[in-house]
C-alpha cells in the first residue's frame with residue numbers, strides 16, 4: 001500500500017491518508033486534461049469571486065424517449081464537459097448529458113424507468129445511484145456493481161405507488177464518489193403523484209444546492225486535507241448551478257420549493273430573512289400535514305425538504321441564507337462562522353393573495369413493532385506515526401469492504417436501527433433501497449421523540465448522539481449504508497446489509 005502525506009493548512013502538519021484512500025484521486029489518477037495529478041499540498045490560488053445575481057436557472061430536463069404510456073426511457077452519459085462558472089473561462093467538469101447540475105428526471109408513480117447509462121469518464125468506473133428510491137438492489141448503482149470507464153449498462157426499475165417525492169441521482173463507485181460529485185455529477189429525480197394535494201397555484205420550484213471550488217486557472221480544485229477530514233465545503237455555494245441567483249415573485253404570494261442539499265459536506269442551516277417556512281415534505285415525499293413556523297431548517301448533506309413560503313406583501317428582496325452551523329471540525333482551515341447568502345427572492349409587481357394549504361396532505365402508516373434490531377457505531381480513528389497523523393472513518397470499528405456482509409435482514413421485517421455517533425463531528429446516515437421513520441434521538445441522557453411522522457433516507461447524527469430509526473426493505477439483495485459526507489464514505493465509513 002502506498003501512503004501519501006500532505007500538509008494540513010499552514011501548520012506544516014502532515015496527515016497520512018490511510019488504506020481507504022488507496023485508489024482515490026489523492027493518490028493521483030490520470031484523468032486526461034483534468035489536472036488531477038497535482039499534489040493536494042500545493043498551495044493553489046482560488047477564485048474567490050463568482051458573478052452573482054443572475055435569474056434563477058431552470059434545470060435541464062432529461063427527455064423521455066418513449067411514447068408508451070407509463071414508460072420513461074432515456075440515455076444518461078457521464079463524461080467530461082466544459083462549463084463556464086466564470087464568464088469567458090472554461091472549466092472542465094464531469095457532467096450528466098453535458099449539463100451541470102445534471103439533467104433532471106421527472107416521472108410519475110408507477111412509471112417503468114429504463115435508463116441506458118454510458119460511462120465516458122476517463123479512467124474511472126462509475127455507477128448511478130438512485131438516491132432514496134426503492135429500486136432492486138442490482139439496479140441501484142451500488143459500489144458492488146461498478147460500470148467500467150468506456151462501458152454501458154441499463155438500469156431498469158418501476159417507481160412504487162405512494163413514493164412521490166424529491167429524490168436525486170449521483171455516482172457511487174467506491175473511493176471516487178466524492179470526486180465525481182464535486183466535479184459535477186448530481187441531478188434531481190422528481191417522482192410526481194397524479195393526485196398531488198398541494199394547489200398548483202403554489203408553483204413547484206426545485207432549488208438544487210451544490211458547491212464548487214475553483215483554482216485561479218479555472219480548474220476545479222482537488223480535495224484538500226481539510227476537505228478529506230471534514231467533508232468538502234466548496235468555496236461557492238450554488239443554487240441550480242449559479243451563485244446567489246434571483247427569483248422574482250409577486251409580493252404576498254405563496255410558493256412551493258423543493259430544496260436539495262447536494263453538496264459533499266456542507267451543512268445548510270437555511271433561514272429566510274424573517275419569513276417562516278411551512279414544511280410539507282421530507283426526503284421521501286409529503287408529510288401528513290403542513291407544519292408551519294420553521295424559522296430555520298437544517299439540511300445535512302443529501303437531505304431534502306419541501307417547503308411552502310408565504311411571502312410578505314411588500315416589495316423588495318428576501319434572502320435565503322445559510323447560517324453558521326457548528327458541526328464539529330478537525331484540524332485547521334475551519335471556515336469562518338458566518339451567514340452566507342444563497343439566493344434572493346425579489347418581490348415585485350402587484351400584491352397577490354396567499355394560497356390556503358389543505359389541512360391534510362397524505363397518510364403515512366407508522367412502521368409497526370420491530371422484529372429485528374441493529375446497533376451501529378460511527379467513529380473516527382486518529383493516530384500518529386513517527387512523522388504523520390493517520391485518520392480512519394469507520395462503522396463498528398471497520399473500514400468498508402464490499403466483500404464482507406456486515407448486517408443481515410429479511411425482506412419485509414421491520415427493524416429498529418440504533419445509530420450511535422461516537423465521534424466529534426456530525427455524520428449524516430444514509431441507507432439504500434428504502435425510506436425510514438425516525439423514532440427518537442438521544443444525547444447526554446435525554447431523549448427526544450420524533451416530532452412528526454415522515455419518510456427519510458438521510459438523517460444527521462450529531463457528535464455523541466444516538467438516533468433510532470425504523471425501516472423495512474421490501475426487496476432482497478445487498479444494500480449499503482454510510483455517512484453521506486462523501487469524503488467520509490470514500491474513506492470507509494460504509495457498511496453492507498444483506499437482505500434475504
Ligand SMILES: [Cu+2]
Nearest residue numbers: 427483485488
Ligand atoms: Cu461522516
